[in-house]
Amino acid sequence: MLKVKIAENQLEKEQAFDIRRKVFVEEQHVPIHIEMDEYDDTAIHFVGYQLEQPIAAGRIREVEAGLGKVERVCVLSEYRGQHIGVLMMNEMEEHARANGIFRLKLNAQTHALAFYEKLGYDITSDEFMDAGIPHKSMEKIVN
Template sequence: MLKVKITENQLEKEQAFDIRRKVFVEEQKVPVHLEMDEYDDSAIHFVGYQLEQPIAAGRMREVEAGLGKVERVCVLPEYRGQHIGVMMMNEMEEYARTNGIFRLKLNAQTHAISFYENIGYEVTSEEFMDAGIPHKSMEKVVN
């Protein structure tokens, strides 16, 4: 059973950062200076726990009134294929709905586009490169 929570202290935030480093920096070879950026201080960070073990992470920022940007969503490799990403996104969308954010956007790695389409996101851009990885922008109305 996955428990998703918003980080409330530095330890929880470091757990989110550790998951991101494992997935994006170590596994996908994203340079750490691109992965850990200036938005980490102001974003809302989410961590998914299974039996108290942090296994998934993501963050959200309100980029303009009513519009949120979902970023850095990831699941540790050994926990993939168990719908944990869907549970993370559901919790992040619920946070958005209860905090006056009615539309979410994200930049999806192209291999993950079908994942996001299956939970209601629509492609809104042509393919572009970010940190050497092909992406497309996507959006969803959540309210």
């Protein structure tokens, strides 16, 4: 059973960072200085746990009044295909709504576009490269 929670202390934030390092830095070869950025100090971090084991992460930050940005959503490779990403996104969207954020945007890796489209996100940009990986921007109204 997956439990998603907001990282409330340094240990939980480090668990989120460790998952991100495994997925983005080790697996996808994103340079660590790009993956870990200045927004990590102020973003709200989410961690997904299966039997107390951290297996998924993501973050959200308010970029302007009522507009949030979902970033760094990832699931450890051995747990993919089990709808964990959907549960993570649902929790982040619920947090956004509860905190006055009614529009979310994100930059999706192109291989994940269908995943986000199923969740109601619409593509809002042409393809662009970020950390050597093709992306498109997406948005969703979450009221």
